[in-house]
Amino acid sequence: MKHLISPLDLSVEELDELMNVALDISKNPKKYAEVCHGKKIATLFYEPSTRTRLSFEAAMMNLGGNALGFSSASSSSAAKGESVADTIRIISCYADICAMRHPKEGAALVAAMNSSIPVINAGDGGHQHPTQTLTDLMTIRTLKGHLDHLTIGLCGDLKFGRTVHSLINALVRYSNVRFVLISPDELRVPSYIRHDVLEANGAEYQEVSQLEDALPKLDLLYMTRVQKERFFNEEEYIRMKDCYILDTKKMTLARPDMLVLHPLPRVNEISVEVDKDPRAVYFEQVQYGVYIRMALILKLLEIQV
Numbered sequence: 383m384k385h386l387i388s389p390l391d392l393s394v395e396e397l398d399e400l401m402n403v404a405l406d407i408s409k410n411p412k413k414y415a416e417v418c419h420g421k422k423i424a425t426l427f428y429e430p431s432t433r434t435r436l437s438f439e440a441a442m443m444n445l446g447g448n449a450l451g452f453s454s455a456s457s458s459s460a461a462k463g464e465s466v467a468d469t470i471r472i473i474s475c476y477a478d479i480c481a482m483r484h485p486k487e488g489a490a491l492v493a494a495m496n497s498s499i500p501v502i503n504a505g506d507g508g509h510q511h512p513t514q515t516l517t518d519l520m521t522i523r524t525l526k527g528h529l530d531h532l533t534i535g536l537c538g539d540l541k542f543g544r545t546v547h548s549l550i551n552a553l554v555r556y557s558n559v560r561f562v563l564i565s566p567d568e569l570r571v572p573s574y575i576r577h578d579v580l581e582a583n584g585a586e587y588q589e590v591s592q593l594e595d596a597l598p599k600l601d602l603l604y605m606t607r608v609q610k611e612r613f614f615n616e617e618e619y620i621r622m623k624d625c626y627i628l629d630t631k632k633m634t635l636a637r638p639d640m641l642v643l644h645p646l647p648r649v650n651e652i653s654v655e656v657d658k659d660p661r662a663v664y665f666e667q668v669q670y671g672v673y674i675r676m677a678l679i680l681k682l683l684e685i686q687v
C-alpha cells in the first residue's frame with residue numbers, strides 16, 4: 383500500500399504519469415464519473431482549510447465516491463485526547479483512503495505507520511504539503527509546457543510556508559531549474575532546505591530581499607502569504623505581514639509571459655487589481671488541484687481506467 387507524505391514519495395516518472403491522467407480527466411470527465419462508486423475518502427482536518435479539504439471531497443465525488451470527515455480538531459475526539467495513531471485505526475474501518483492535515487510536523491507519517499488505508503498528507507505544520515505541489519506542477523506544466531529550464535521566484539514567508547518547501551523538494555529533480563528566494567531575513571527558507579535539498583541536488587539558487595530586483599528575470603513568481611498561525615509573537619507577525627505586496631506597478635517589471643502562482647489563501651500580498659492580469663493564474667491553479675487529486679486517488683486506490 384502506498385501513501386503520499388512527501389513529494390519525494392513519487393518519482394519524476396510517476397509525477398508525469400499522474401499529470402497525464404489529470405489532463406485526461408480534465409478533457410474526459412464523464413469517463414471517470416463512476417470509477418470510485420462505493421469508495422469513501424475521509425478528510426481529517428485538525429487545521430483550517432478551504433481548498434485542500436473541499437477539493438479532496440469534490441475529487442472523490444467527481445469519481446462517483448463519497449466523503450466523510452471532520453474540519454477541526456475541536457469537532458473530533460482529538461479534543462478528548464485521542465491520538466493520531468488511534469484515530470487512523472478507527473478511520474481505516476470507515477473509509478478506503480484518507481487525507482489528513484495536522485499542525486504537527488510528521489503527523490501524517492505517524493498516521494501512515496498505523497493505517498491500513500492509504501494516507502495523504504494534506505499539510506503537516508510548516509513541513510510539507512505534497513498535493514499543493516502536485517497542483518503547482520500541473521499548473522506549471524500545463525501553462526508553460528515544461529517543468530525544466532525555468533527561473534522560479536518564491537516570495538514571502540519561505541520559513542514557515544510548507545508549500546514552498548514541498549515545491550522546492552519536487553523541482554530540484556528537474557534540469558536547469560533556478561530558484562530566486564525572495565524573503566526578509568527573518569523568513570528565509572530553513573537551512574535544511576538550503577543544504578539538504580538545494581545544495582545536495584546541485585540546484586542554482588540565490589537569496590534576495592527585493593522583489594523588484596528579482597521580477598525581470600523570472601519565468602514564474604510563486605507568491606505566499608505570511609503564515610500567521612505559525613508565529614509565536616503577534617507583534618512579529620504584524621511587522622512582517624505586509625513585507626511584499628505585488629501590485630500592477632510591480633507587474634510592469636515582469637516579463638510578458640511570467641506567470642504568477644499562489645497556493646492561496648491570499649491576504650494582502652497580491653493586490654486584487656492584479657487578478658485581471660492574464661499572467662495571474664492562481665485561480666486556474668485551484669481547478670488543476672481537483673484534477674490532480676482525482677488522479678492521485680485513482681493511483682493510491684490502484685484503480686485503472
Ligand code: CP
Nearest residue numbers: 431432433434645646
Ligand atoms: N492551498 C491550501 O492549502 O489552501 P487551504 O489552506 O484553504 O486548504
